[in-house]
Amino acid sequence: MLEIKNLSVQASGKQLLDNVSFVVNAGERHIVMGRNGSGKSTLLNAIMGRPGLTVTGTVKFGNIENILDLPVHERARAGIFLSMQSPPELAGVGNARLLQEGLAASGQNIDLSQLLPTINQHSQALGLPDRWAMRALNVGASGGERKKNELLHLMIMNPRLCLLDEIEAGLDVDAVGVVGNMLHQLTEDSNRSWLIVSHAPDRLKINPTHVHVIDRGRLVRSGGAELAQQIQKDGYETLV
């Protein structure tokens, strides 16, 4: 599904990622771990094409030979979803309408009257406030609500590949519980692929199929679920 080959990233003269390669197949759950500032978020941002990054290498996605050639919105429309670490607020932009037009841009025209019940149902399951769908995006929302909203968008946009950037950051204990349960359900879906940056994959109740450790921009270790256990027990010292 996703083939990352020799991916290197620079920004303002600094090397942020150095020659990273790995493959995410359909239905796999990959966790990316590493110390703060090691390049984890950069990896996700480079895959999506965040402005300001100089990216070399190739990223194959499905039938698309190199998504790095596409503008950001076309990568999104192709079925890749990135949940931002700090989602912004958009004054006056209603949540449901944002989703509706986003879906329409990706070729799925759905009436608001059909979309709303689904959004409401998911919002409720995530413990978001009443009438969340009609509110302006993230305006007056807490950090936790913003993250839950990212998950809500993921559920509505229904992407083939999900990139999550520290979705647990900023969540209190209860919210981690809700988000964890939801992610557990979602990640059991065998067709969808996941690339998740997280310091605490088991708090999110995700059973990783693969774990990668990035340090100073380089992929230093790849392994299975046991690697995440080891890191959460012993820290990064022994690995890097």
Add this chain to the structure above:
Amino acid sequence: MKEFEQEEYAYGWSSNLEEDRLPPGLDENTIRSISRLKQEPEWLLDWRLSAYHTWQSRTQPKWSGMRMPEQDLQSISYFSKPKKKTKEDIDPEVYEEFERLGIPLKERDWLAGVAVDAVLDSESVVTTHKEKLQEAGVIFCSISEAVREHPELVKTFLGSVVPATDNYWAGLNSAVFSDGSFVYIPPGVTCPMELSTYFRINAQGTGQFERTLIVADRGSRVSYLEGCTAPKRDENQLHAAVVELIALEDAEIKYSTVQNWYPGDAEGRGGILNLVTKRGRCAGARSRIVWTQVETGSAVTWKYPSCVLEGEDSVGEFYSVAVTRDRQQADTGTKMLHVGPGTRSVVISKGISAGASVNTYRGNVWMGPKAQNAKNTTRCDSLLIGSGNIASTIPVASSQNTTAVIEHEASTGRISDDQLWYLALRGYDEEQASRMLVGGFCRDVLKRLPLEFAAEADRLLSVKLEGAIG
């Protein structure tokens, strides 16, 4: 960051209509000719001449500080109308011109739910749905026709809100106004449909000086829409209109404008000079006047739709979106004059400036000595796109009553990279993202527009953010 461009002006074509027009120039004879062409009564000619004599002693106002070439008012024609205009014999090109603007004037194609008065250059060409309105007792016709058919109404109210002596451009309008719309809603009647005037300047070397007068009698209600476009021309064209609204006891008038006059090219050549005086008088107790405007066109906009709140507990509201790009200059805002006790006013202004444009909110809130417990709330937000433009907020507030309350809030912001990035991640290209963000910024105002205008306004806000991402 971001270049902000309007899509190519979509209404820049002109039709080759045969016109009857007066030769360029302005003197007493011009005014006599206009009055004679329109077969006006003596009192109106006298009113025009008196306006002209006052106006002659004044000079073009400069206080707004806008770059505007002094207009040679002797070089334009003060009257131009499409030829062959009798009811049965309207030039098919006139129909076509309005068709292209999306305003069908042939009866079988009339817009349902909206009665339209179509004004081309100096003349009203067609008013639709007249019979249906007549059944409800509503008078909706060109102001020329009103002068003939309802002289006592016109005589009572013309100039009662904006006197001919009010300001330079209103004075000029009073002397030379050619056409415009007249509305009268009888007591207790809620107008059965939206009323709309569509103004189009077609002819070259002319100005448009229309005059609109709306009177809502006791306990009546009306919603009125105004739209405008003009061809692309290298010269500046003058549009100096006057709009007067009168709301009697318990009456309500909603006046909405989508102004899309030709703004001139990217270097600031040509474009309409939109110098307009709009004012409403809440004359009766509990009356209400609501101004909603979306200003996207014109090279220069100079306009302050205002409310004189005389009636006890009367309400004035002003909701405005002003978009300026390239070298456009907009100086717009409102005056809320609280005369009576318990009067309330709300002002929400959203300014969006891009390119090398200048966008100013100018407001004046006044609480008079009798305005017991009156209240005003003003909110002005500016959105800046790019760095070469100027956005200013100039609120003036004064109170002669200690029980009156004035509240003012203002903010200035930019579209952030994070917001554009976020929308791109949801599949939005740059144009879609900018429309969403600009639309969101204006939502508080746009949601107050009648449905018929909302789509149009949305489209006008569709703009490009060049090179915003990547």
